[in-house]
Amino acid sequence: MRITIKIGSNVLTRADGSLDVTRMSALVDQIAVLRGMGHEIILVSSGAVASGRSEMKHIQHDLDSVDQRQLFSAVGQAKLMNRYFGLFNDYNICVGQVLTTKENFADNEHRKNQENCLRVMLENGVLPIVNENDTVSVTELMFTDNDELSGLIAQMTQSQMLIILSNIDGIFTGNPSDPESRLISIVKPGKDLSDYIQTSKSSAGRGGMKSKTSVASQTAAAGISVIIANGKKDDILVRLMNDRDNTPCTEFLV
Numbered sequence: 387m388r389i390t391i392k393i394g395s396n397v398l399t400r401a402d403g404s405l406d407v408t409r410m411s412a413l414v415d416q417i418a419v420l421r422g423m424g425h426e427i428i429l430v431s432s433g434a435v436a437s438g439r440s441e442m443k444h445i446q447h448d449l450d451s452v453d454q455r456q457l458f459s460a461v462g463q464a465k466l467m468n469r470y471f472g473l474f475n476d477y478n479i480c481v482g483q484v485l486t487t488k489e490n491f492a493d494n495e496h497r498k499n500q501e502n503c504l505r506v507m508l509e510n511g512v513l514p515i516v517n518e519n520d521t522v523s524v525t526e527l528m529f530t531d532n533d534e535l536s537g538l539i540a541q542m543t544q545s546q547m548l549i550i551l552s553n554i555d556g557i558f559t560g561n562p563s564d565p566e567s568r569l570i571s572i573v574k575p576g577k578d579l580s581d582y583i584q585t586s587k588s589s590a591g592r593g594g595m596k597s598k599t600s601v602a603s604q605t606a607a608a609g610i611s612v613i614i615a616n617g618k619k620d621d622i623l624v625r626l627m628n629d630r631d632n633t634p635c636t637e638f639l640v
């Protein structure tokens with residue numbers, strides 16, 4: 387199976403905003419297991435801005451500033467890829483960086499180039515690690531977040547599955563911290579979840595449950611099954627593949 391896996395900033399960063407290399411390493415271990423099972427993986431990884439921010443501690447401004455986003459992502463993306471390269475290299479998995487922008491998904495020459503790049507990487511056994519090119523994607527040129535990007539990548543690469551890893555188990559019937567709330571494990575096609583969605587979002591990334599749900603519904607409608615799960619849980623990816631019924635997650639059926 388071809389699987390696009392999206393890892394959110396909140397999975398890859400610690401509470402103080404620094405890059406959680408232990409978590410990254412654990413996720414790389416799991417992706418290596420999935421590759422060993424014969425699955426083809428495309429990774430969409432956030433964390434550039436967050437890891438750049440923690441590298442440049444002496445700069446004290448707001449993330450909203452365009453200058454800061456460009457600066458942090460330029461530094462942080464290099465740091466992120468350096469880590470991934472080393473971690474995957476231990477498994478003899480060759481990775482490549484794909485930095486992209488919204489215009490590469492419009493119906494034009496850029497799209498063909500983007501598609502071709504991913505195809506040639508996959509055909510040669512290279513694991514693509516995709517992120518938005520945050521150094522040039524500013525304001526209206528930006529994707530809503532990497533959730534949107536992961537849905538587009540899953541469709542462009544004709545993945546059979548999209549796994550969105552966040553820091554909660556999936557979509558709940560209410561506030562996840564409320565003991566009354568239940569995890570919704572299966573979402574049937576066309577089901578409207580708007581009553582359940584919390585509009586709050588984590589501090590690290592741009593997305594939130596609202597965007598995850600809308601990306602998941604659209605991607606599932608395009609014939610790709612989508613799973614939202616907790617990337618901070620040990621062995622989550624392997625458990626999702628081997629024992630999904632007993633693994634907390636929300637699965638959007640096609």
Ligand code: GLU
Nearest residue numbers: 433434435531532591592
């Ligand atoms: N592309 C951003 C980064 O790598 C994250 C965007 C998002 O939060 O979805 O830092």
